[in-house]
Amino acid sequence: MKRLIKRLASYILVLFGLSILVFIIGRVLPGDPARQALGPRAPEATVEALKKEMNLDKPIVVQYGLWLKDAVQGDLGNSLLSRRPVTQDIIQYLPATIEIVILAGILMAVGGILLGILATKYSHTWFDGFVRVLSYLGIVAPAFVWAIIFILVFGYSLPILPTTGRLSLGIAPPPTITRMFTADYLLSGNFAGFKDAFMHLILPAISLMLGGMAQAARMTRTTMMDNSDKDYVLANKAYGVSENRTLFKYLLKPSMIPTVSVLAVDIAALFGNAFLVEQLFNYPGLSRYGMQAMLNKDLFAISGVVITLGIIVMVVNIIVDLIVTYLDPRVRLMGGSE
Amino acid sequence: MDENIVTIKDLHIGYRTFGGHVKVLNGVNLYVKPGEKVSIVGETGCGKTTTVKAILRILARQAVVTGGEIIFKGEQVLKMNKSQLQHLRGTGVSMIFQDPTSSLNPVFTIGQQMSAVIRYSGHAGATKSKIQEELAIKALQETAMPDPERILQSYPFQLSGGMRQRVSIAMALSTPREMVIADEPTTNLDVTIQDQVLRILKQRVEEKNTSLILITHSLGVARETTDRIYVMYAGNMVETAPTTELFREQYHPYTRALVDCIPRLSGGGVAEGIGGRIPNYLDPPPGCRFAPRCPKAFDRCWQEKPEYVNVGSSHQVACFLYDQSTGDE
Ligand SMILES: Nc1ncnc2c1ncn2[C@@H]1O[C@H](COP(=O)(O)OP(=O)(O)O)[C@@H](O)[C@H]1O
Ligand SMILES: [Mg+2]
Numbered sequence: 001m002k003r004l005i006k007r008l009a010s011y012i013l014v015l016f017g018l019s020i021l022v023f024i025i026g027r028v029l030p031g032d033p034a035r036q037a038l039g040p041r042a043p044e045a046t047v048e049a050l051k052k053e054m055n056l057d058k059p060i061v062v063q064y065g066l067w068l069k070d071a072v073q074g075d076l077g078n079s080l081l082s083r084r085p086v087t088q089d090i091i092q093y094l095p096a097t098i099e100i101v102i103l104a105g106i107l108m109a110v111g112g113i114l115l116g117i118l119a120t121k122y123s124h125t126w127f128d129g130f131v132r133v134l135s136y137l138g139i140v141a142p143a144f145v146w147a148i149i150f151i152l153v154f155g156y157s158l159p160i161l162p163t164t165g166r167l168s169l170g171i172a173p174p175p176t177i178t179r180m181f182t183a184d185y186l187l188s189g190n191f192a193g194f195k196d197a198f199m200h201l202i203l204p205a206i207s208l209m210l211g212g213m214a215q216a217a218r219m220t221r222t223t224m225m226d227n228s229d230k231d232y233v234l235a236n237k238a239y240g241v242s243e244n245r246t247l248f249k250y251l252l253k254p255s256m257i258p259t260v261s262v263l264a265v266d267i268a269a270l271f272g273n274a275f276l277v278e279q280l281f282n283y284p285g286l287s288r289y290g291m292q293a294m295l296n297k298d299l300f301a302i303s304g305v306v307i308t309l310g311i312i313v314m315v316v317n318i319i320v321d322l323i324v325t326y327l328d329p330r331v332r333l334m335g336g337s338e
Numbered sequence: 339m340d341e342n343i344v345t346i347k348d349l350h351i352g353y354r355t356f357g358g359h360v361k362v363l364n365g366v367n368l369y370v371k372p373g374e375k376v377s378i379v380g381e382t383g384c385g386k387t388t389t390v391k392a393i394l395r396i397l398a399r400q401a402v403v404t405g406g407e408i409i410f411k412g413e414q415v416l417k418m419n420k421s422q423l424q425h426l427r428g429t430g431v432s433m434i435f436q437d438p439t440s441s442l443n444p445v446f447t448i449g450q451q452m453s454a455v456i457r458y459s460g461h462a463g464a465t466k467s468k469i470q471e472e473l474a475i476k477a478l479q480e481t482a483m484p485d486p487e488r489i490l491q492s493y494p495f496q497l498s499g500g501m502r503q504r505v506s507i508a509m510a511l512s513t514p515r516e517m518v519i520a521d522e523p524t525t526n527l528d529v530t531i532q533d534q535v536l537r538i539l540k541q542r543v544e545e546k547n548t549s550l551i552l553i554t555h556s557l558g559v560a561r562e563t564t565d566r567i568y569v570m571y572a573g574n575m576v577e578t579a580p581t582t583e584l585f586r587e588q589y590h591p592y593t594r595a596l597v598d599c600i601p602r603l604s605g606g607g608v609a610e611g612i613g614g615r616i617p618n619y620l621d622p623p624p625g626c627r628f629a630p631r632c633p634k635a636f637d638r639c640w641q642e643k644p645e646y647v648n649v650g651s652s653h654q655v656a657c658f659l660y661d662q663s664t665g666d667e
Contacts, residue, residue, distance in 0.1 A: 229398075231441040238394050239509075240427035240458040250454070254445045329445060329493045 007321060011314040015307065019071070022306045023064050026299045027056075033297040037080035054299070067303070076307070077300030081292060086304035089289060094308060095179035096166060097278070097285035100208065101270045103201050108209035108216060108270075109263055113252075115213070116220020116259070121247055123225060131217055138214025143273035146207035147280040154203060162200050164282045171196050204281045208273050212266030219262045223255040256327050264320035268313045342369045342409075343517050343549045344393060344431075349406035351388055352619075353398070360619035362388055364573035364627060365406065367646060370517060375543065375550040377560035379596070380570030383616050386553045387436075389570075390519045394431055395423055411516065428458045432510040434520040434539075438502035438527075442494040449474060449490030452509055459513035477512035478505070480545075481538050500531035504538060511542050517549040524559065536563055557596055561585065566652070569593045572616050572627040575646075579653035589655040591632050626658070634659060 034050040035042070048057075054077075055063045067077065076086040119131040155163040162168060166181055174184035174193055182201065185193035227233065228251060236246045274287035282288075286305060293301035325332045351363040362385045370376050378386045391397045393408055395415060408415040410430060418426065435441035443451055452474040456464050463469040471490070478486035481504045494502055503523055510518050520539060524532040540563050543550045554560050560567050560581070567584050569577045569592065577590040588594040614631040623629055629639040638658050646654040647661050 231435045231437060232443040234396055235433070235435060235441050236454070237396050238427055238433045239455045240424045241454055242424075242458070245454075250443055250446065254443060327445060329447075330495055333493070333496070 004318070004321070007318065011317065015310045015314065018310050019068070019303065019307055020064065022303050023067065024060065026297070026302055027060055027063070029297075031297050033080060033299050036297050067300075071303075071307070076304040079293070079301040079304075080298045081296055081301065086300050089301065090286065090304055090308055092179065093284060093286040093289040096181070096283065097271070097274055097287055099180045099182055099197075100201055100204050100274065100278075100283070100285065101267070104205040104209035104212075104270050105267050107205060108212045108266060111209075112213040112216025112263070113220050113256075113259060115217035116224065117247060117252065119217065119221040120224040120228065120251075121243075123221075128221075131221070135214040135218045138210045138212075139218075141211075143207050143211060144276040144280060146210050147204070147277045150203045150207055151280060161203050163203055166197060166200050166283060167193075168196050168200075200283070204274075204277050204283055207277050208270050209266075211273075212263065212269065215266060216259050216263050220255065220259045223258050224251055227251055227255050253327060257324055260320055260323050260327065264316060267316050271309050271312065341371070343372050343374075343411060345369045345409040346389070346393070347407050347409070349389070349392065349408065350404040351385075351392060351397070352402050352404055354400045354402060355620075358620050359402070361404075361622055362573050362619050363392075363406075364622065365643065366570075366573065367575055368568060368578075370549045370551060372516075373547045373549055374566065375540070375552065375564040376566045376568060377552040377554055377564040378568045378570050378575075379554055379557055379560050381555060381616060384570045385573045386570055387521055390433070390521060390551060390553060393519065394427060394433060396433075424458070425460065428460045429513070430515065431517045431519060432515050434503070434506045434510050434518065434523050436522040436525055438499055438506055439494070441506060442502055444494055446493075447490065448492055448494070448497075448505055452477070452490070452505075452512060455509050456512055461513040464513070473512050474508075477508035480511070480542060481505075481508045483508065499527050500535055503527060503535050507535070507539050507542060511546060511548065514546065515548050517551065518543055519551045519553075521553045522555070523552075525555075532559075539563070569596065572622065573619070574627060574656060576628065576657065577653075577655045579650065583650065583653055587650075587653075589649050589653075589660055590628075590657050591634055591659075592628050593655075626656075 032047075034047045034054065034056065038047055038050060051057050055066050058066075070077065074087060076090075078084065079086050079089055082089050115131050115134070119128045122128055151163045154161045167173060171193060174181055174190060174197075175188050177184045177187050181197035182194055185191070185197055224247075233246060233251055236250050237243075241250070271287065274285060275291050277283075278285045278288035279291055286308065290302070290305035290309075292298070293305060346366055346368040349363050349366040350361070352359050352361045366385070366389055368376075368378075368389070378389065380386055388397065388401070392401075392403065393410070393415065395418070397403075403416060410426060413422065413426075415426065442448070449471065453467065453470040456470045456473050458464075461469075461473070464473075474490060475486045478489055483489055483501065483504055489497070489501075489505065494505075497505065506523070507520075510520075518539075523539060524535050527535060536559065539550075539552075542548075550564065552560065552564055557567075564581060566578060566580050568575045569584075569590065571592050577584070577588070577593045579587075584593070585597065588597050617623055617627055617630065623640070624643075625641045626632070626635070626639040626644050629635040632639065636658070642658075644656045644658050644661060646656050649655050649660055
């Protein structure tokens with residue numbers, strides 16, 4: 001427990017630093033956001049007024065202080081593009097990204113660990129080699145390359161999965177509950193809608209997760225192979241414990257810690273990779289919104305997106321911490337009692 | 339009909355390595371009678387672990403059995419199928435490993451691990467968790483463990499080395515066995531508790547009338563614990579005799595060297611009295627593998643491999659010094 005609080009404190013510190021960094025970079029780089037937002041033909045007075053509204057006329061330290069004061073109260077300023085509060089934009093776009101990332105995360109973890117286990121079980125056979133090649137491909141090709149390949153294949157030659165947007169044409173969006181379409185369709189009992197929304201998640205999710213899955217598979221295989229030489233595995237064999245039970249339980253659990261740590265980094269990377277992938281699949285998620293914000297120097301939107309992603313990464317890390325604690329009794333029993 | 343629990347005949351085992359095929363076991367012969375306690379004594383690397391792992395068929399992937407047979411209660415172990423092996427491992431033979439830090443799974447409680455062992459023992463009701471717990475507690479009590487219920491809840495890292503090794507003993511004997519193999523069970527323990535663990539092991543197998551193979555590189559440990567001793571050198575059993583007899587009279591020059599260096603506090607390896615080291619298994623000497631180190635080696639020792647000759651009742655030695663046959667008949 002104490003460990004968790006310590007962690008939390010350090011995460012908040014990191015978040016704080018991150019916000020300062022983004023704030024400074026956004027304001028130091030050349031280009032006038034107000035002018036950019038209003039267009040070249042807007043009168044100088046209007047531009048000045050907007051600058052004043054955004055506090056851009058004040059020293060940067062004061063600007064940050066004002067932003068922080070609002071931010072801790074949940075006001076991240078207004079977006080120059082949408083002309084709405086940034087928080088509103090985030091509430092609209094984030095659930096779409098979360099949907100993809102959850103699916104990608106599940107596929108990545110389950111797929112990676114399962115492939116790793118099977119590669120261990122069938123080590124030094126063609127299957128092991130197949131997983132190895134798959135892993136190299138996954139590691140070598142970044143997410144956007146997969147996205148492009150999938151769009152080419154499924155958009156033109158093999159149109160069985162949608163390659164653009166969140167819903168097919170003519171499908172009415174679900175009532176607003178969680179703003180995750182799949183969940184909202186399910187909650188309102190619309191299974192056709194659920195199926196359509198889910199189909200739209202598949203390709204972006206797979207392009208996003210292949211790299212992470214490949215890494216998780218490699219890591220799982222490596223650790224399991226290392227551990228399979230340990231005496232406790234041999235002891236299981238010597239006692240006649242069945243091979244699959246040893247593999248999926250007694251060898252898997254002590255081998256999971258490095259994989260879980262790798263997955264934690266990969267889940268955070270899913271959000272990063274989503275910037276290009278959402279763009280390519282024309283999927284209206286937070287990453288695409290963030291991308292637009294950056295291209296247009298929409299300062300408050302940029303800060304908002306970065307802070308949101310920072311918080312999400314923090315939450316993922318806390319969850320991973322809890323999993324590691326569950327997996328490793330040493331951490332649980334020794335770390336907890338101090 | 340063979341009344342031994344286990345008989346090993348002329349066993350040859352090698353390993354595939356990067357450097358080539360290493361010929362480790364060079365015709366091992368061994369038997370253990372019901373209720374008998376035997377030890378295998380020899381330097382590190384002479385093939386003790388390889389020999390006993392072969393009995394349970396838990397050799398490393400690189401191992402290749404190139405000849406010989408292992409008979410467990412009349413059955414050919416090397417020809418067993420999966421279910422026969424399962425039976426052998428679940429009810430026939432159990433093994434205690436050298437290092438209790440690595441032979442217990444770090445992320446499962448002792449209770450979970452003992453339950454798993456009992457589950458596969460084929461014992462009546464072994465799949466019921468209640469019976470598993472009862473058997474585990476009983477086994478822990480029998481190894482003089484205080485507060486067995488608490489031990490069952492503990493993880494290995496919460497126990498001392500000696501306690502862990504007692505858990506291993508309890509595990510190995512939690513359900514009835516014909517034979518227990520203990521591979522240097524005290525080497526990694528603090529000297530002060532080595533005796534205690536050995537005593538418990540000895541007591542437990544005697545009470546259950548279970549046979550024991552104890553591997554050790556210390557003749558002293560072998561003398562205190564076992565009825566009969568095998569002296570192993572470079573993949574061969576060079577001499578075997580009942581414990582008292584072996585200490586009274588040694589025939590093989592290697593055994594003699596071993597016994598000679600007992601009183602000395604171990605400054606270096608075993609058999610320091612004789613120079614040289616264990617041969618390279620990639621290209622071992624063609625005749626007697628001890629010949630290069632043997633003070634008494636003669637021509638024949640370099641050309642032929644010596645077979646066991648009887649030099650007393652149950653006292654056998656593989657050395658040409660005592661072999662009257664000419665070898666070329
Ligand atoms: N998995 C393996 N691969 C290659 N060589 C091995 C392997 N296991 C054991 N050996 C070799 O076999 C020889 C005997 O090893 P071992 O049976 O462990 O001896 P001991 O238990 O008497 O110390 C050693 O030289 C060792 O290098
Ligand atoms: Mg050994």
